[in-house]
Amino acid sequence: MGTVIEVEDLRxxxxxxxxxxxxxxxxxxxxxxxxxxxxxxxxxxxxxxxLIQHFNGLLRPQQxxxxxxxxxxxxxxxxxxxLRRKVGLVxxxxxxxxxEKWVGDDVxxxxxxxxxxxxxxxxxxxxxxxxxxxxxxxxxxxxxxxLSGGQKRKVAxxxxxxxRPKVLVLDEPTAGLDPRSRKELLGRIEGFNRRxxxxxxxxxxxxxxxxCLADRIFVMAAGQIVAxxxxxxxFGNREVLLQHRIGAPETVEILYRIQGLGxxxxxxxxxxxxxxxxxxxxxxxxxxxxxxxGI
Amino acid sequence: xxxxxxxxxxxxFDYRLNSEEVVRVLRDVSLDxxxxxxxxxxxxxxxxxxxLAKHFNGILKPTExxxxxxxxxxxxxRYRREIRRRVGMVFQHPDNQIxATIVEDDVxxxxxxxxxxxxxxxxxxxxxxxxxxxxxxxxxxxxxLSGGQKQRVAxxGVxxxxxxxxxxxxxTSMLDAHGRREILQVLRRLHQRGMTIIAVSHHMxxxxxxxxxxxIEAGRIAMEGPPREIFQRQELLRRLQLDIxxxxxxxxxxxxxxxxxxxxxxxxxEIVDEVVRIAGKKGAAG
Ligand SMILES: Nc1ncnc2c1ncn2[C@@H]1O[C@H](COP(=O)(O)OP(=O)(O)OP(=O)(O)O)[C@@H](O)[C@H]1O
Ligand SMILES: Nc1ncnc2c1ncn2[C@@H]1O[C@H](COP(=O)(O)OP(=O)(O)OP(=O)(O)O)[C@@H](O)[C@H]1O
Ligand SMILES: [Mg+2]
Ligand SMILES: [Mg+2]
Numbered sequence: 130m131g132t133v134i135e136v137e138d139l140r141x142x143x144x145x146x147x148x149x150x151x152x153x154x155x156x157x158x159x160x161x162x163x164x165x166x167x168x169x170x171x172x173x174x175x176x177x178x179x180l181i182q183h184f185n186g187l188l189r190p191q192q193x194x195x196x197x198x199x200x201x202x203x204x205x206x207x208x209x210x211x212l213r214r215k216v217g218l219v220x221x222x223x224x225x226x227x228x229e230k231w232v233g234d235d236v237x238x239x240x241x242x243x244x245x246x247x248x249x250x251x252x253x254x255x256x257x258x259x260x261x262x263x264x265x266x267x268x269x270x271x272x273x274x275x276l277s278g279g280q281k282r283k284v285a286x287x288x289x290x291x292x293r294p295k296v297l298v299l300d301e302p303t304a305g306l307d308p309r310s311r312k313e314l315l316g317r318i319e320g321f322n323r324r325x326x327x328x329x330x331x332x333x334x335x336x337x338x339x340x341c342l343a344d345r346i347f348v349m350a351a352g353q354i355v356a357x358x359x360x361x362x363x364f365g366n367r368e369v370l371l372q373h374r375i376g377a378p379e380t381v382e383i384l385y386r387i388q389g390l391g392x393x394x395x396x397x398x399x400x401x402x403x404x405x406x407x408x409x410x411x412x413x414x415x416x417x418x419x420x421x422x423g424i
Numbered sequence: 425x426x427x428x429x430x431x432x433x434x435x436x437f438d439y440r441l442n443s444e445e446v447v448r449v450l451r452d453v454s455l456d457x458x459x460x461x462x463x464x465x466x467x468x469x470x471x472x473x474x475x476l477a478k479h480f481n482g483i484l485k486p487t488e489x490x491x492x493x494x495x496x497x498x499x500x501x502r503y504r505r506e507i508r509r510r511v512g513m514v515f516q517h518p519d520n521q522i523x524a525t526i527v528e529d530d531v532x533x534x535x536x537x538x539x540x541x542x543x544x545x546x547x548x549x550x551x552x553x554x555x556x557x558x559x560x561x562x563x564x565x566x567x568x569l570s571g572g573q574k575q576r577v578a579x580x581g582v583x584x585x586x587x588x589x590x591x592x593x594x595x596t597s598m599l600d601a602h603g604r605r606e607i608l609q610v611l612r613r614l615h616q617r618g619m620t621i622i623a624v625s626h627h628m629x630x631x632x633x634x635x636x637x638x639x640i641e642a643g644r645i646a647m648e649g650p651p652r653e654i655f656q657r658q659e660l661l662r663r664l665q666l667d668i669x670x671x672x673x674x675x676x677x678x679x680x681x682x683x684x685x686x687x688x689x690x691x692x693x694e695i696v697d698e699v700v701r702i703a704g705k706k707g708a709a710g
Contacts, residue, residue: 376601
C-alpha cells in the first residue's frame with residue numbers, strides 16, 4: 130500500500146494572462162492512498178472538475194506538484210500514454226467523451242489503442258458495457274448520437290472501464306442515471322474498489338452516494354480543500370456544511386431539523402436504518418436506542 | 425373547465441436511424457396539461473422522457489397524432505413563434521443551449537428574438553441571472569463555465585423569456601443540493617404566480633414537489649397521478665427501475681416500529697411534522 134495520488138499546492142488559472150483569466154485552483158493539497166475510495170464534494174464552481182483533470186494529465190500543473198503512482202506530472206518526459214492507461218477519467222459531460230460513430234467502436238477505442246488482440250478487445254467491450262448497465266447485443270451497433278442522456282453517460286463510462294485502469298476517476302458518475310442504474314453502478318464501483326482494490330476517486334453532488342461509498346471525503350471551496358474526513362465527520366459538522374454550502378444526505382437534513390426543534394438525535398446517522406432508529410428513539414422515550422427489531 | 429395549455433392526441437414518434445431503420449420511441453401518447461399545473465415526468469433511461477418533452481414546444485413533431493399548444497398545432501410552422509414564446513425549454517445538456525460568447529448575451533438571445541424592448545430586456549436579464557445566482561458571471565464566456573454554472577445560465581435564459589410554461593429536462597442534474605433547492609424555490613414561486621411547470625427528473629424527491637406525476641415506460645404513460653399516490657406503489661415503481669423519495673422510505677421504516685407514524689409521507693417537512701405530532705403527544709419533546 131502506498132500513496133497513489135499526491136497533490137501539493139496545486140494552482141491553476143484558466144486563460145492565464147488574458148483579461149478573462151480565472152483562477153480555478155488556489156493551492157490544493159491532498160493525497161489518496163492505494164485502494165481508497167474518496168469523494169470530492171463542493172459547491173458549483175469550486176474547482177472539482179479542474180482538479181481531477183490533473184490526475185490523468187489532461188491538465189498539467191501550472192504551479193505546485195501532482196504525483197501519480199510515483200510519476201511527477203510536471204516531468205517533461207512524462208509517459209502520458211502509460212498514465213492514461215493507469216488512470217481512467219470519466220468526464221462530467223459524456224458528450225466530451227464520445228467520438229466514434231458506433232457505440233461498440235467507441236467503447237473499443239481504448240483497448241484497440243492498447244494493442245490488445247481483437248478477441249480480447251471484444252471481450253472487454255462486452256464486459257465494460259454490461260458493467261456500465263448497457264446490453265452489449267442491443268446497444269453495440271447503435272450510433273452514439275442516437276442515445277438518451279443516461280445512455281450516453283453509460284457509454285462514456287464503459288469506454289473507460291474497458292481500459293481496466295488501476296485508478297478510476299469519475300466526475301458525477303450517476304448524474305442523469307435512473308434510480309436502478311444508479312444503484313447498480315454504485316454497487317459495481319464498490320465491487321471494483323473492495324474486491325479488485327481499484328482506487329476510486331469520484332466527484333458527486335449526490336450526498337447519499339457520497340455517504341454510502343466514500344471512505345473519505347474532501348470538501349472543496351474556492352479552489353482549495355477546506356475540510357476532509359469520514360462521511361460521519363463531515364455530515365455531522367453543520368458548520369462546515371453551511372459555510373461551504375454543501376448539502377447533506379436527505380436523512381441528515383431531516384435529523385438536523387428535528388434536532389433544531391429540541392429533540393435529542395444523532396445527526397451523523399445518515400444510513401436510512403440508523404436515521405429511522407434515531408427517530409424511533411424519540412418517539413418511544415422509554416426505549417433504548419437499538420438497531421434490532423422489537424425494542 | 426379550463427382549456428388545456430398543451431394537448432397531445434395519440435402521439436407516436438419514430439427516430440430515423442438510416443434509410444431503412446426507424447425506432448419507435450413514443451407510442452400513442454395522449455395527455456392534457458392545464459395552465460398552472462406542476463407536472464413531473466419520471467421514467468428510466470431511454471424510456472422516452474426527453475423525446476416527449478421536445479414535443480411540448482414543437483422541437484420535435486409527431487410521426488402520428490397531434491400536439492396543440494394553446495390551440496396551435498405544432499405541425500403548422502406558421503405558429504412556431506407563438507408556441508415557442510409560450511413554452512420555454514431547458515435541455516438536458518446545457519452545452520446544446522449556449523448560443524452567445526458572453527453570459528449576458530446568451531440570456532438576451534431569446535429576448536431579442538421575440539422583440540422585447542431594450543430597457544425591459546435589461547430588467548429581465550438582471551432578474552433572471554439573480555434568480556439563478558449567476559449575476560457576478562454576466563461577462564464571462566458561457567462555454568467556459570463549470571457544469572453546474574452552465575446549467576444555471578441555461579435556466580436563466582428561459583426564465584428571462586417569462587413563458588407561460590417552463591419545461592425542464594433534468595435541468596438541475598449537475599447542481600449541488602443547495603443549488604437544486606434554490607432553483608426549486610424559484611420554480612415554486614413562479615408556479616404560485618401561475619406558471620405551468622413540467623419537470624423531467626430522476627430525483628424522486630424533486631418529483632414529489634409536483635401536483636401530478638407521469639411515469640413513462642417504453643414510450644407510453646405507465647402511471648399517472650398525484651405524487652402521494654404514485655409513491656405508494658413501490659413495487660410497480662421498482663419494476664420500472666424507479667424508486668420512492670427518501671422521506672417515504674424513512675416514513676415506512678418508522679411506521680414498521682411505530683404504527684401510529686403515517687407511512688405515506690413524501691416530503692422531509694412532513695416527517696418533521698409527524699415527529700412533533702407523536703413525540704409532542706407523548707410528551708417527549710426536549
Ligand atoms: N474552460 C474554462 N475556462 C475558464 N474558466 C473555467 C473553465 N472551466 C471552468 N472554469 C471556471 O473555473 C472554476 C472551477 O470550475 P470547475 O469546472 O472545476 O468547477 P466544479 O467544482 O467542477 O463545478 P460543478 O460542480 O459546477 O461542475 C469555475 O468558477 C469555472 O467558472
Ligand atoms: N437522435 C436520436 N436518434 C435515434 N434514437 C434516439 C435519438 N435520441 C434518443 N433516441 C432513442 O430514443 C429512446 C428514448 O430516448 P430519450 O432521450 O427520449 O430517453 P429519456 O427517457 O430522456 O432517457 P434519459 O433518462 O437517459 O435521458 C432511447 O432508446 C434512445 O436511444
Ligand atoms: Mg464539475
Ligand atoms: Mg432524457
